[in-house]
Amino acid sequence: DQQVKQNSPSLSVQEGRISILNCDYTNSMFDYFLWYKKYPAEGPTFLISISSIKDKNEDGRFTVFLNKSAKHLSLHIVPSQPGDSAVYFCAASERSGGSNYKLTFGKGTLLTVNP
Amino acid sequence: SQTIHQWPATLVQPVGSPLSLECTVEGTSNPNLYWYRQAAGRGLQLLFYSVGIGQISSEVPQNLSASRPQDRQFILSSKKLLLSDSGFYLCACSAGGQQETQYFGPGTRLLVL
Numbered sequence: 001d002q003q004v005k006q007n008s009p010s011l012s013v014q015e016g017r018i019s020i021l022n023c024d025y026t027n028s029m030f031d032y033f034l035w036y037k038k039y040p041a042e043g044p045t046f047l048i049s050i051s052s053i054k055d056k057n058e059d060g061r062f063t064v065f066l067n068k069s070a071k072h073l074s075l076h077i078v079p080s081q082p083g084d085s086a087v088y089f090c091a092a093s094e095r096s097g098g099s100n101y102k103l104t105f106g107k108g109t110l111l112t113v114n115p
Numbered sequence: 116s117q118t119i120h121q122w123p124a125t126l127v128q129p130v131g132s133p134l135s136l137e138c139t140v141e142g143t144s145n146p147n148l149y150w151y152r153q154a155a156g157r158g159l160q161l162l163f164y165s166v167g168i169g170q171i172s173s174e175v176p177q178n179l180s181a182s183r184p185q186d187r188q189f190i191l192s193s194k195k196l197l198l199s200d201s202g203f204y205l206c207a208c209s210a211g212g213q214q215e216t217q218y219f220g221p222g223t224r225l226l227v228l
């Protein structure tokens with residue numbers, strides 16, 4: 001049972017245009033959502049996050065939108081740059097006793113930004 | 116901010132051999148520590164997490180074990196590797212007032228032959 005789903009395994013966009021990466025989740029206990037960027041043979045790099053009490057968070061070229069009723073979030077990158085080409089993972093967090101939070105990851109979307 | 120070190124970066128081991136992967140964290144104290152595995156073409160699967168020295172929680176039954184001998188040291192081990200243990204192993208930590216966000220190390224690529 002996949003609790004976090006990224007239904008598009010890949011996405012290709014032109015440099016300068018907007019990239020929209022989507023993520024759906026099923027567990028209502030998730031209360032914090034994160035996006036990570038990953039290059040091959042490297043660890044994921046944290047990009048941006050959003051609490052379940054918000055519907056939008058913006059950081060430079062990156063904006064994350066959360067629609068709790070639809071259990072859907074998206075990452076917008078604008079303008080897209082060739083250096084943004086990487087695998088993007090959506091992750092959802094739930095408290096797991098005390099100070100521990102467990103992350104559940106989607107399978108990732110490979111973004112290719114063409115010059 | 117914290118820095119996570121993992122070694123080795125790459126490892127090729129025969130089936131049945133033992134394994135020890137090490138993760139150390141700098142720049143924070145009392146972190147929560149995590150071991151993940153990414154198999155080829157798949158997402159990240161949580162294997163173990165630890166909220167303190169000697170405290171280990173296992174997420175999935177498997178051929179691996181974890182230990183935390185010091186506050187900022189996390190070790191992933193196996194007594195006998197299986198072919199299915201091949202993958203990319205990632206250590207992560209969260210700390211301070213932002214426990215919801217995990218930061219990852221560079222990873223160890225393990226190939227079991």
